Amino acid sequence: MKKIGFSGTLDPITNGHMWVIGEARSIADEVVVFLSENSTKQPKFSAEQRKAIIAESCAERGWDNVQVQIVKSDYTARVAKKHGIDYLVRGIRTTADFDYENLIQQTNVDVIGGAKTLFVMPPRDLGSVSSSFVKALEGPVGWNWTMKNFVPAPAYKAWIISWLRKEWDALWQGAAADPAAAANADAWFERLTGPGAYGGPERHYHNLDHLVHGLAEIRTWSANVGPARRDADIVRAAFWFHDAVYDHGAGSGLSNEEASARQWLASGLGPDISADVAALIRATDHFQSAGVAHPLKETMLSVDLAILGQAEDVYRHYTQGIRAEYRHISDDRYALQRGQVLTYLRHKAEAGTLFGDPFFAEQYNAQAILNMSDEIAVL
Known part of the structure; x- marks a missing residue:
């Protein structure tokens, strides 16, 4: 396969996301990360900041065949299809994930004529890792040491700098x-x-x-x-x-x-x-x-x-x-x-x-x- 896509808000990108990108690299020559900019959400990091964090996280691992593209006000599957990408890859952690992703897959293909979806299952140690999970860690003493286990270094640094900025501004x-x-x-x-x-x-x-x-x-x-x-x-x-x-x-x-x-x-x-x-x-x-x-x-x-x-x-x-x-x-x-x-x-x-x-x-x-x-x- 020449190209495969991976999509998400990725706020922040986690080690679970990085695993899925790694799997995508094993089945395609090139991976395009479609970064969703959803006006109805209030992300911690701007789309440009997230793009930079993802690019740096991939470069840190020597992944030179991964590019990042911001998607604004459009369906990711449709954008992928326009770029000649027939398949998106998604990680499935639970049966609930499958039910949800299967519905999205049907919509992508049957309603908007977009890319199809390939599902991969992460290893057990990454099964509970999500952006929401990581966000919930912030606050108590030692939170940063715990977070460090679940996100790549560039995402970790961006997160603690953001937290420090709030502490500084409050002072x-x-x-x-x-x-x-x-x-x-x-x-x-x-x-x-x-x-x-x-x-x-x-x-x-x-x-x-x-x-x-x-x-x-x-x-x-x-x-x-x-x-x-x-x-x-x-x-x-x-x-x-x-x-x-x-x-x-x-x-x-x-x-x-x-x-x-x-x-x-x-x-x-x-x-x-x-x-x-x-x-x-x-x-x-x-x-x-x-x-x-x-x-x-x-x-x-x-x-x-x-x-x-x-x-x-x-x-x-x-x-x-x-x-x-x-x-x-x-x-x-x-x-x-x-x-x-x-x-x-x-x-x-x-x-x-x-x-x-x-x-x-x-x-x-x-x-x-x-x-x-x-x-x-x-x-």
Whole structure:
């Protein structure tokens, strides 16, 4: 078969969709993804954004015989037929899927004279994966780690950037009334999520995942503890900037936290909370935090350490990221130094002093001890 089509809204494209495209490639020389732009739906990503995500996801796998075409206000099967494509491929996960797709197939062929449909069944591990399923994951602490298992990397990155943008805009919502302030906030969002900060290719732990996880922790803490809005904003702003500079002590000779605090002060954001945010960032510096007082210090440090008390799969992501960030250190030296750090932190957890904020201590202390003990045993 020369060409075959695959259609859908694909908002976002999932690993299930990618599997169907892969199957289509096995039976045709060329695959055309017909991306539906339905005016009655409100997709998370625009048609052009979805097109770019799909193209990047296919290119990442070396699939150079897949093209993407946006379909506007027309039947996909009819558009496919006009392009010389006689068959569309669709994934069938359940009997309900079959009943629905069979009805659509009859309409495509008998009513509009469009392309016929070939049905393929995905493997069991992808049987429940859909765009709706993925969308439902967003929100709770750790949602990003779960989503990462079900979508290709370009779709994942686009999704967390979109989520981070909402968090950022909520923090600076007052800036919308001032065009200059809004532009400044836009520029700093691009800077912080870009290659020079959390979005950098060399950021293996202190990266966008870290940023999403920490902000989700703060959101949950705020919802349950009910701090003053100003206090919650101080913690959020401090977390956005606290690891913005991360260079293993190279360059200026300043600690990462001190350099990040200075970057925050230079940003011009949040003038009413500026000094408090800078002090809180400095309080996360383990080399000087003992001498830095701040009423939100224990909360901020607990947010940063919360990763230690996550489920086993999330903790594994964390340990892999940490090792990658310190790949310049030999295995023997890393094992020694990492072991010393973990032993110290486990001792604090066993003494009940690892998480200074009671909200985080109650949730994570016991699991943190188990996780660190397991990692020490492996080291």
